[in-house]
Amino acid sequence: MRFGHFDDSAREYVITTPNTPYPWINYLGSENFFSLISHQAGGYSFYRDARMRRLTRYRYNNIPTDAGGRYFYIHEDGDVWTPTFLPVKRELDAYECRHGLGYTRIRGERGGLSAELLAFVPLGADAEVHQVTLTNHSERTRSFTLFSFLEWCLWEAQDDAANYQRNLSIGEVEVKGSAIYHKTEYRERRDHYAVYAVNAPVAGFDTDRETFVGLYNSLAEPQAVVAGASRNSIASGWYPIASHSLAVTLEPGESTKYVFTLGYLENPKSEKWSSPGRLNTARAEELLARFATSEQVDASLAELRTYWSGLLSNYVLESADEKLNRMVNVWNPYQCMVTFNLSRSASYFETGIGRGMGFRDSNQDLLGFVHLVPERARQRIMDIAATQFPDGSAYHQYQPMTKRGNNEIGSGFNDDPLWLILGVAAYVKETGDFGILDEQVPFDNDPANAASLFEHLRRSFYHVVENLGPHGLPLIGRADWNDCLNLNCFSETPGESFQTTANREGRTAESIFIGGMFVFIGPEFVELARRRGLADEADAAAVHIDTMRATVLEHGWDGDWFLRAYDFFGDKVGSHENTDGQIFIEPQGFCVMAGIGVEDGRAVRALDSVKERLDTEHGIVLLNPAYQEYHVELGEVSSYPPGYKENAGIFCHNNPWVVIAETVVGRGERAFEYYKKIAPAYREDISDVHRLEPYVYAQMIAGKDAVRHGEAKNSWLTGTAAWNFVAASQYLLGVRPSYDGLLVDPCLGPELPDFTVTRVCRGATYVISVKNSGGKGARLTVDGVPVDGTLVPYAPAGSVVNVSCDV
Numbered sequence: 001m002r003f004g005h006f007d008d009s010a011r012e013y014v015i016t017t018p019n020t021p022y023p024w025i026n027y028l029g030s031e032n033f034f035s036l037i038s039h040q041a042g043g044y045s046f047y048r049d050a051r052m053r054r055l056t057r058y059r060y061n062n063i064p065t066d067a068g069g070r071y072f073y074i075h076e077d078g079d080v081w082t083p084t085f086l087p088v089k090r091e092l093d094a095y096e097c098r099h100g101l102g103y104t105r106i107r108g109e110r111g112g113l114s115a116e117l118l119a120f121v122p123l124g125a126d127a128e129v130h131q132v133t134l135t136n137h138s139e140r141t142r143s144f145t146l147f148s149f150l151e152w153c154l155w156e157a158q159d160d161a162a163n164y165q166r167n168l169s170i171g172e173v174e175v176k177g178s179a180i181y182h183k184t185e186y187r188e189r190r191d192h193y194a195v196y197a198v199n200a201p202v203a204g205f206d207t208d209r210e211t212f213v214g215l216y217n218s219l220a221e222p223q224a225v226v227a228g229a230s231r232n233s234i235a236s237g238w239y240p241i242a243s244h245s246l247a248v249t250l251e252p253g254e255s256t257k258y259v260f261t262l263g264y265l266e267n268p269k270s271e272k273w274s275s276p277g278r279l280n281t282a283r284a285e286e287l288l289a290r291f292a293t294s295e296q297v298d299a300s301l302a303e304l305r306t307y308w309s310g311l312l313s314n315y316v317l318e319s320a321d322e323k324l325n326r327m328v329n330v331w332n333p334y335q336c337m338v339t340f341n342l343s344r345s346a347s348y349f350e351t352g353i354g355r356g357m358g359f360r361d362s363n364q365d366l367l368g369f370v371h372l373v374p375e376r377a378r379q380r381i382m383d384i385a386a387t388q389f390p391d392g393s394a395y396h397q398y399q400p401m402t403k404r405g406n407n408e409i410g411s412g413f414n415d416d417p418l419w420l421i422l423g424v425a426a427y428v429k430e431t432g433d434f435g436i437l438d439e440q441v442p443f444d445n446d447p448a449n450a451a452s453l454f455e456h457l458r459r460s461f462y463h464v465v466e467n468l469g470p471h472g473l474p475l476i477g478r479a480d481w482n483d484c485l486n487l488n489c490f491s492e493t494p495g496e497s498f499q500t501t502a503n504r505e506g507r508t509a510e511s512i513f514i515g516g517m518f519v520f521i522g523p524e525f526v527e528l529a530r531r532r533g534l535a536d537e538a539d540a541a542a543v544h545i546d547t548m549r550a551t552v553l554e555h556g557w558d559g560d561w562f563l564r565a566y567d568f569f570g571d572k573v574g575s576h577e578n579t580d581g582q583i584f585i586e587p588q589g590f591c592v593m594a595g596i597g598v599e600d601g602r603a604v605r606a607l608d609s610v611k612e613r614l615d616t617e618h619g620i621v622l623l624n625p626a627y628q629e630y631h632v633e634l635g636e637v638s639s640y641p642p643g644y645k646e647n648a649g650i651f652c653h654n655n656p657w658v659v660i661a662e663t664v665v666g667r668g669e670r671a672f673e674y675y676k677k678i679a680p681a682y683r684e685d686i687s688d689v690h691r692l693e694p695y696v697y698a699q700m701i702a703g704k705d706a707v708r709h710g711e712a713k714n715s716w717l718t719g720t721a722a723w724n725f726v727a728a729s730q731y732l733l734g735v736r737p738s739y740d741g742l743l744v745d746p747c748l749g750p751e752l753p754d755f756t757v758t759r760v761c762r763g764a765t766y767v768i769s770v771k772n773s774g775g776k777g778a779r780l781t782v783d784g785v786p787v788d789g790t791l792v793p794y795a796p797a798g799s800v801v802n803v804s805c806d807v
Ligand code: GLC
Pocket: 344, 358, 360, 361, 480, 481, 482, 483, 484, 646, 653, 699, 718, 719
């Protein structure tokens, strides 16, 4: 069952009923100002950091869900409704929501009156613009009042949700004409404020929530709206809001537009006040002047659309599979941009107060983003690397606002260092910017202790080499990619963090997964060293990789698949010797991606075990059998009920590793089959089961042991986005940048007999036409000349290279 459809030419998903199985959201903003917006206009805005600079308030855990947003009410002769359906929920004659790239339009119609909200964050502005278009489709003159509404958050979102004894006394606002200013704490240490304004004279306003809503009312029935008139309240403490009212009259067929702008501004300390106690609003006025007319708004939206068209032109697939086209060309890269910007901080599942930017997460996000805006990837690499410790380990997370490592979470996730090598390698391959390796980057944000980025990579590599356990496999530390495999934690205390607690000190627990990672990623370090003329160093590093490969085969093989780990006691995890958790997905994916066991058939055997034991109609589960009870020696993985999250959920992030691994052993058909099982566009028809947005990936789909098998959770912010983009664009379709050229090596089975990929890389355009019989091993001609192998050397910027590929 569906709740809408894709409009491919507009690059929009069109939701045709407010009653979706969950709020289906979009993100606005791609620079500093971000907003979440649901198909019913719920959500919130923040400046750069969802925790430290929250602008508007949203209520997680609320009943009903999706509470708090930018709302517009219409009151006409006692009839009160909201075109976005929520919060009033009065029946609409027509409803449509279009989520596009960086903008959302929601239109509702009732009794011949239609109201459309267009919301977006313009490029180059710290603002969310709301253009409201009101049209009278009826035969009579209509006079009504339009009310706006949003609620200010008192900046620090965690404190806002916790510290009522202080916060209920500090709220302050100022009103000037049609502009409502939020200036809580501006009197003391803050030098930022927010504004919500409309480009027309208002009939009235409210800034005090209780006055506007009524203490015992909900947002479905604000007393000012019900009465049809604002109360012109000025908030003093309690809950400051911003609401305007406008008197509107429309003749039959007439249409009018209003522009509301929510802006964030900073003043230098010396320019905070225009007169004692009066906010200096000059900067806000400049901002509002940029969106004072509908023509300005239209131009700004057009600019945003052009921007996205430009970004998406770097990888374009033309094929007979419209679902694959829309994933590869639009929605997957779009999600990659959002994950790059927000890491795991703010979604409808991540509250924006729990987590900053992840070291591991952000490095992986780069993989799907680097071809969109390489310069921003470069900056991100610098930020991430600066949170690395001198010994090569890393803060697991850092706050985007301060760019400092997060002490509460600390360090000790032993996979973290390797992801930096992978992220940097992806950047250098995309751009050819080897110079980044010479950049001086601090350790632990200490400018007095800086070294080249290459030195950071060296320490990453040797952090693994210097932290091996009894079998010569990498020590796992607090956890590896699987945050929930906590082999030194031994937690018996409810609520204790599995990730930061280490109740036992041990240097025994080892990760075969990190071993596979080391063999997959290590060669990038070797190659970069070689290209810096460090032949001896490269040779020495290569020996470590060879040793690790041999060690994984010797101590990491369980007979039919790769083991997952050795625990604190040296016992096997992910072995047929275990009762539950006999086989895990991660090492099968990464070890085969690394080529381990390809020569002697063990790679194929491991992947066949994945098919037999882990595959389901909704994707590949993380492990099997699911843990039935809590294992103190394994940690959080066994804490989840069977089938959810890391305990045998379909963790979509690692499914693409198996997709890639299948292409490594040349089984494209199976790879493509796995890809389609979790790709949202292919799941659109079962939206009633899947429940989340059919245009973006979710982190998890409940596994076969779960009560709700097939149901997704945690959409949007997940490494799934980057890895699936890599799997589809670089391995199935087979076009991937390397240091010297584009590799063209498709492997996706016979379903698509021909397709074309247009790839822009380092300023040149490659038009790659593929004739595909479903095998592996491409034969290429470049501008008509046959070449050996699968490498298309980089051409000068500006050139167009025609590649034909037979496979
Ligand atoms: C979450 C985390 C990611 C981790 C994964 C598996 O997606 O963000 O860092 O690798 O869970 O535990």
